[in-house]
Amino acid sequence: MSSEQDNLKWLIDNYFSDPNRWIQVRAGSVVMEQGRENQRLYLVRSGRLQGSLTTEDGDVEYVLTAGKDNFVGVYSxxxxxxxxxxxxxxxTDCELAWIDKNQPTIASEEAQSIEKQFMPVVVQDLVSRQQRMLEISQDKERTFRKLVEHQxxxxxxxxxxxxxxxxxxxxAVLDHNTRWLVEQVTRRWKQPQELAIFEAGLLQGRFLSTRDIRENKRQLxxxxxxxxxQIALLAETGLPRETLENAVxxxxxxxxxxxxxxxxxASLKDMLMAAEQSAHVVRSIKTLGAQHKERNTALNLNETIENALSLLHHRFKNIETKLQLNPLPGITGNIGDFVQVWTNLFKNALEAMAANPLRPSHLSISSILENNTIRITVTDNGPGIPADLLPNIFQPNVTTKKEGLSFGLGLGLTIVERIVTSYHGKIEAHSDSGGTTFTILIPTGV
Amino acid sequence: MSKPYIICVDDQREVLAALKKDLNFFASHFRIEECESTAEADEILNELDADGTHISLVVCDHIMPGETGIDFLARLSADNRFVAVKKMLLTGLATHEDTIRAINNASIDFYISKPWDSEALIHSIKILLTRFIVGSDLDFQDFIPILDQQTLYKELRNKN
Incomplete structure (x- = not known):
């Protein structure tokens, strides 16, 4: 036993062992009130008490808790x-032992005054108050930072x-006028063969790679x-040799x-695709800014996962998908929000796995309730996110995708994170060369 | 004599096609070759160099899957065979650091941001090609229609 514990035992035995000074306190009752007279020092024999401070602004801060062998009323x-x-x-219901200001000092070998005898208790009380204050100020700092981030x-x-x-x-101007031009140009060709060549460009677009074009040149x-x-020009069109021979x-x-x-x-097709791509960018940006969506639907996250899967079903053809959806409690929110979270994550996974065509694609999705938190994981077996990119994936403009006009915007995960955070949830990513796992945690209290 | 080459590198075909329309201005005197990656550009460059063909200019996008434009152009600058090739970076996104690296390590001759203005692009390329022609063993007289007269005058005076 340490001397501190010896001392505590001595204090309890000598000052707090008179059953006439033990009282029972029911849970919820007030033992002492802020700013009011209190002549007693209490020792908690059993149960739990809580101390709170009402600030000038009317906020209530919880500043202490006391359990067995703790003292209450040390300051007063x-x-x-x-x-x-x-x-x-x-x-809780408590049993307290007390002494009051009329308590005479019980002489001991080491100390003659009650203050000296209780010195370790007083110091301990001061230290724990100081620690609690520190915690409160750190809490406030964290809350403030969160607020700034939200703003x-x-x-x-x-x-x-x-x-x-x-x-x-x-x-809208670009898109509509391009469509109008397509109609006009289509009508203006005098020869059906010219129209056919124009339409080949319009419908098929630039399907040859620059390598293919060089090979095509050699053939032509x-x-x-x-x-x-002239060969260089003709090769670019990718038109069949017979068509070209016939035309020439x-x-x-x-x-x-x-x-x-x-x-x-081909140029008109590029313009239409560029307009479509821009519209897609704008839709994504709008989602990023959307905050006014109604969130009053009782929903089940498993259903939103299934919704997202059915939206993307045509892209899941060659993917082995493992679903482990456990029963979940309902939450209140916007169904569209979560469908978007899952579609963005699934699309990323599909695109990552497509980057590795030789390996069969496996996607596993699981949901489970753990301690009032819903945990959902999405795991792919794609090539993984490069380690240098991983810390920044939730930032806008970060993308691993860049291919033709369907290049990544780098907004998908930013949107996912925003939605998850707005439900007081969390998202984490783990990735290595064997694949990537996204874990989403949503508290059920939302 | 075969025409000197201009090489364009961009991973987006649509962008290459748009760029090619502008470069068509130089088609009377230069061959324009397009590549979708720096690896493909490497192959072409090696082939042309082995044939002893002149390579006048490389116009390159920055952000592409695999090697970035700046890394590629820096590699060319460090390669004795391609030191004289003029290098132009054409990019929609480059950070401040990228730009510093482009100037310090890649000896990039010109930097153009997307979307680009056709006239400005053609003018800058004229200047670069003029410098290239004067610095090469080619006879500038053969290229007069596509050269920038002011630059030509200045370069010739410096040379003599």
């Missing part, structure tokens, strides 16, 4: 003010919504008797004419 007793600093309430995200969202609105008008050089420059030899079209008809189609 030893400061000799006999005024309580806190309001102390019994959390930052909110204003980012508002700005994004504004930009999205402006861009939508511009995109063997078959067509035109200059190298029978219709007497020049390579420049053929290329121009095809390139008009």
């Amino acid at each position: 007793f030893f400061s000799r003010t006999y005024l309580s600093l806190y309001t102390v309430t019994a959390v 930052r995200l909110a204003s980012l969202g508002q700005m994004a919504a504004g930009i999205a609105h402006e861009l939508n008008n511009a995109i 050089q063997k078959n067509l008797k035109v200059s190298e420059e 030899n029978k219709l007497k079209m020049s390579a420049a004419e053929i290329y121009s008809a095809w390139e008009m189609g």
